[in-house]
Amino acid sequence: MTVTVNGAVRTATVEPRRTLADFLRQDLGLTATHLGCEHGVCGACTVLLDGDTVRSCLALAVHADGHEVTTVEGIAEPGEMHPVQSALWESGAFQCGFCTPGFVMTIYGLEQDARAGRPCPRSRTEIREELSGNICRCSGYQAIVDGAEAALTAATATATTTTEGAR
Ligand code: FES
Numbered sequence: 336m337t338v339t340v341n342g343a344v345r346t347a348t349v350e351p352r353r354t355l356a357d358f359l360r361q362d363l364g365l366t367a368t369h370l371g372c373e374h375g376v377c378g379a380c381t382v383l384l385d386g387d388t389v390r391s392c393l394a395l396a397v398h399a400d401g402h403e404v405t406t407v408e409g410i411a412e413p414g415e416m417h418p419v420q421s422a423l424w425e426s427g428a429f430q431c432g433f434c435t436p437g438f439v440m441t442i443y444g445l446e447q448d449a450r451a452g453r454p455c456p457r458s459r460t461e462i463r464e465e466l467s468g469n470i471c472r473c474s475g476y477q478a479i480v481d482g483a484e485a486a487l488t489a490a491t492a493t494a495t496t497t498t499e500g501a502r
């Protein structure tokens with residue numbers, strides 16, 4: 336299979352039953368994608384496949400053949416934080432951090448929609464709904480929603496500014 340991961344083209348031979356998560360973590364060494372439940376419940380393994388969030392513990396690696404995968408390692412330059420990461424950091428959304436890569440990728444997917452002017456959640460209720468597939472077992476959700484709200488508000492403002500600037 337040939338897959339573009341975080342902008343780099345990778346070619347590999349994989350067993351048909353290998354999950355995308357195991358391919359990323361074990362074959363490519365991208366271990367920031369975490370595995371919690373390994374059956375599609377906790378969201379820790381969330382990555383983007385062609386811009387859409389997927390649970391990499393359920394997706395097979397071969398599903399990514401010919402497609403683009405983005406992991407949390409690929410959203411910012413080394414040593415820097417993406418605005419979604421900064422917003423979560425500033426809101427104090429972490430405790431142990433195990434769930435964090437999954438939350439970051441779910442919010443990043445929404446944030447990319449907001450930047451592009453596509454519909455994205457605005458209210459805290461809508462944000463909670465979108466994050467309902469990600470489970471945190473130690474920090475609680477208030478600060479995570481705070482961070483998501485800040486990131487999405489900033490991204491929406493950017494999109495609005497860009498749109499107005501183009502008029
Ligand atoms: S490890 Fe994939 S959803 Fe929990």
Ligand code: FES
Nearest residue numbers: 430432434471472
């Ligand atoms: S910060 Fe520990 S599980 Fe979420």
